[in-house]
Amino acid sequence: MGNQASKPVIAIIGGGFSGTMIAVHLLRTAVTPLRIVLIERHDEPGRGVAYRDQPECHLLNVRAEAMSAFPAEPDHFLNWLNTTYSPCHPVGTTEFVPRRLYGAYVQSILEQARSTARRGVSLEQRADEVLGLRRTEAGTRLRLKTGATLNVQQVVLALGNPGPADPPISDATFYSSARYQGHAWSTQGLLSIQRDDSVLLIGSGLTTLDWLAALRDRGHRGQVHVVSRRGLMPQLHRAAPAHHLSFDPLSLPPRVSLLLKRLRSEIEAAEAKGGDWRGVIDSLRPYTQRLWQRLPAAEQRRFLRHVRPYWEIHRHRAAPKVVETVYELMRAGRLQTMAARLLGFEETADSVNVLLQPRGTEKLVTRTVQRVINCTGPESNYRRLNHPLVRDLREQGLIEADALGLGLNTDDHGALRATTGEVSRWLYTLGPSRKGQLWETTAVPEIRVQAQALAHRMLAELPSVTVDRAVRKLELRSQP
Numbered sequence: 001m002g003n004q005a006s007k008p009v010i011a012i013i014g015g016g017f018s019g020t021m022i023a024v025h026l027l028r029t030a031v032t033p034l035r036i037v038l039i040e041r042h043d044e045p046g047r048g049v050a051y052r053d054q055p056e057c058h059l060l061n062v063r064a065e066a067m068s069a070f071p072a073e074p075d076h077f078l079n080w081l082n083t084t085y086s087p088c089h090p091v092g093t094t095e096f097v098p099r100r101l102y103g104a105y106v107q108s109i110l111e112q113a114r115s116t117a118r119r120g121v122s123l124e125q126r127a128d129e130v131l132g133l134r135r136t137e138a139g140t141r142l143r144l145k146t147g148a149t150l151n152v153q154q155v156v157l158a159l160g161n162p163g164p165a166d167p168p169i170s171d172a173t174f175y176s177s178a179r180y181q182g183h184a185w186s187t188q189g190l191l192s193i194q195r196d197d198s199v200l201l202i203g204s205g206l207t208t209l210d211w212l213a214a215l216r217d218r219g220h221r222g223q224v225h226v227v228s229r230r231g232l233m234p235q236l237h238r239a240a241p242a243h244h245l246s247f248d249p250l251s252l253p254p255r256v257s258l259l260l261k262r263l264r265s266e267i268e269a270a271e272a273k274g275g276d277w278r279g280v281i282d283s284l285r286p287y288t289q290r291l292w293q294r295l296p297a298a299e300q301r302r303f304l305r306h307v308r309p310y311w312e313i314h315r316h317r318a319a320p321k322v323v324e325t326v327y328e329l330m331r332a333g334r335l336q337t338m339a340a341r342l343l344g345f346e347e348t349a350d351s352v353n354v355l356l357q358p359r360g361t362e363k364l365v366t367r368t369v370q371r372v373i374n375c376t377g378p379e380s381n382y383r384r385l386n387h388p389l390v391r392d393l394r395e396q397g398l399i400e401a402d403a404l405g406l407g408l409n410t411d412d413h414g415a416l417r418a419t420t421g422e423v424s425r426w427l428y429t430l431g432p433s434r435k436g437q438l439w440e441t442t443a444v445p446e447i448r449v450q451a452q453a454l455a456h457r458m459l460a461e462l463p464s465v466t467v468d469r470a471v472r473k474l475e476l477r478s479q480p
Contacts, residue, residue: 015040016048019158025455033120051103065093096319132392165379174345203375231339243279292439381405402436
């Protein structure tokens with residue numbers, strides 16, 4: 001017990017991909033005693049919202065070849081699939097596999113890291129929720145929902161994507177109705193849809209496509225309405241030749257209009273030579289974060305207001321099998337899409353009337369359905385998030401929302417900035433909460449690099465912990 005109490009302790013709040021990979025790198029790298037506590041309130045660590053048990057039709061939006069959890073081992077996920085999951089039927093590099101398999105993969109990585117950690121380096125998993133924290137002379141005391149407290153030296157906020165906000169309307173009474181599901185990622189919510197129910201999905205992004213695929217696989221026969229402000233749906237993945245940009249994006253003046261003009265010209269030239277716009281968009285990935293950071297605040301806001309929806313559907317594409325669901329439902333006449341503004345709801349005994357204003361018109365239309373599902377994106381404005389821990393951190397001035405309402409202010413390595421501007425040496429974050437600073441920070445290729453770098457940064461701040469230099473050297477080589 002004495003040795004356990006004397007170990008430095010790192011608490012990781014959130015057990016999705018971000019939090020799990022921080023734990024993995026700490027376990028792999030720390031040589032001297034360290035206690036890691038991974039706190040996840042809902043799911044087993046490694047799955048989170050994105051990779052928990054879901055219908056087989058919920059596929060990764062990225063090919064298997066690009067989903068390794070380790071930058072230095074690009075075939076790691078494929079090798080796991082073909083040795084552990086499907087040794088008799090090899091999975092190809094371009095396949096889109098079910099998300100639940102990726103959750104199992106991340107869990108296996110965590111278990112391996114735990115079982116091979118050095119003596120004295122331990123991982124404790126807690127099914128609990130952190131409600132608040134206080135700084136003490138010895139470090140930080142976490143207050144947990146179960147009533148327990150935990151004393152730690154460092155804290156990582158790995159909260160992932162917050163749930164969506166309810167769409168703004170004048171009368172929000174309907175949002176407490178059983179006919180409304182405010183968070184699309186609910187298996188129970190999906191199972192509660194009756195086969196002949198008419199359903200309205202708010203939003204037309206990747207989550208909506210997942211719902212359409214799941215409804216079809218469950219034998220749903222009712223009408224489905226998809227409503228979003230612009231009526232845009234994600235483009236499909238298609239094999240495209242790699243593209244090498246003919247210009248340096250970082251040499252252009254930091255203006256959105258100039259970059260768009262140059263990008264359109266690049267796509268036209270590539271397609272004239274038999275290429276594909278997908279290759280051009282993908283070739284921007286190594287530059288995206290730096291391009292975003294170069295833009296003045298006014299240009300960033302211009303991008304968010306005018307370009308973001310179009311960027312999202314081309315940058316974050318869907319698996320062909322999922323997109324085929326949309327075509328199939330449209331051909332059967334069971335899917336209607338509309339670009340419209342949501343104005344309100346009127347609930348009756350057996351249905352709900354949804355009032356809409358189609359884009360570009362003054363007229364109002366009504367759609368009558370049995371269920372309404374909110375499939376919009378995450379509420380990323382930390383000024384409005386009602387999470388108990390986030391509220392507590394806000395009230396203490398330990399975190400500050402970024403000016404764009406996309407996430408939290410951090411330094412270049414994920415250390416959180418207080419409202420005073422001071423950079424913390426004990427409170428960190430990664431993943432979606434850094435979107436205001438990095439823009440591209442929600443996918444595995446970006447988060448795996450952040451997790452690796454942040455783990456080493458945190459260990460460097462704990463002078464009592466030494467690291468495996470060989471592992472550190474290998475991982476440094478893999479960073480872009």
